Amino acid sequence: MKITDVKTYIAGNNWKNWVFTQVETDEGITGLGEATLNGFAKTTEAGVHDLKRLVIGKDPFDVEHLSLSMFRNYYSDGGQIQGAALSGIEYGCWDIMGKALGVPVYKLLGGKAQPKLRAYANGWYRSARTPENFYKNAKQTVEKGYTALKFDPFGSAWRVVDRPDFYYAIENIAAVRDAVGEEVDILIEGHNRFSVHTALQFAEAMRPYSPTWFEAPVPPQKISSMVEVAKRSPVPIACGEDYYCREQFSELLAYNAVHIIQLEPQYLGITAAKQIAAMTHAHNGVIAPHSAQGPLCSLVCAHLNTATPNFYLHEVFDDFNVDWTRQLLNNPIKVEDGYITVNEEPGWGAELNLDVVEAHPYNPNNFLPLFSDGWEKRQSVEMD
Incomplete structure (x- = not known):
């Protein structure tokens, strides 16, 4: 062939x-x-x-x-x-x-190491950034069966924030914890926003709300900065979605500071992703792959996670995208009671619906402007 x-x-x-x-x-x-x-x-x-x-x-x-x-x-x-x-x-x-x-692809990657995959919700907070909205949306999300939620409470923050914005972000975290109770995992998304000092101040302030992780609190380019935060933070640090080669993960893991690795198969390919999962395993770490792209990326991560013994959590946006996106694949992932099970069809088990693609063409304004106010609404945005 x-x-x-x-x-x-x-x-x-x-x-x-x-x-x-x-x-x-x-x-x-x-x-x-x-x-x-x-x-x-x-x-x-x-x-x-x-x-x-x-x-x-x-x-x-x-x-x-x-x-x-x-x-x-x-x-x-x-x-x-x-x-x-x-x-x-x-x-x-x-x-x-x-x-x-x-x-199915997972059998080519080593077979079923996980009978099902615990999923966490992302993209569920698409409304104005207020504690009231975070509370309401979080309650609705756990009612769908999710036992873990990720969110960015920080607005358009970058490097440093003033005191009112600092405490407002913590109010948003408190609102989610209040909404979901003590048994649901909350995952705090940092989106590479902060300086080391600001990140550590936030880590200390969010500690009473028992976050499962504080994700990507500082920019990824200086691995030493991420390591410094991880070693000093009172809550676990997760990162890795920005890296695109084995060597970056090798350097990160060598410090034994970050043990929740969010490799992005979309930037690595499955071949390298599987190797990085094994490297993480050798460092007593777990993987929670970044899965914030399209519906095929969700399926790819599901197959990788199914075949990975040190899998932790699976990210899900699909349930919170607009309705037509669910028609792009003939057999997308399905979340039931907060868990995913991959289907047994050959390959990825899905095909692309070209009629749906044609009906929704490329738009240059379709991107996520994470340092602009209102990005949480995930709408097509014209930048100044």
């Missing part, structure tokens, strides 16, 4: 354009992939077409070699853009292998 082409499609979801790929072969088997990256849909789409010359004519079963080639052979560091494009192609290869062999 040989790869003959890679095609791309963009669906205009209002808070992030989703980039999908289809890897084609000379035997008629096609593989579905995703190459989404916030704000860079057209760029990653171009990246897919730049990289595909490295795989056309090659056997999709040689996925380890293909993944390395797409990462290494241009001798350039394309960062998350290169990683997203690589993943779009590599995901398609895994789907092809599963279809050709008649097995």
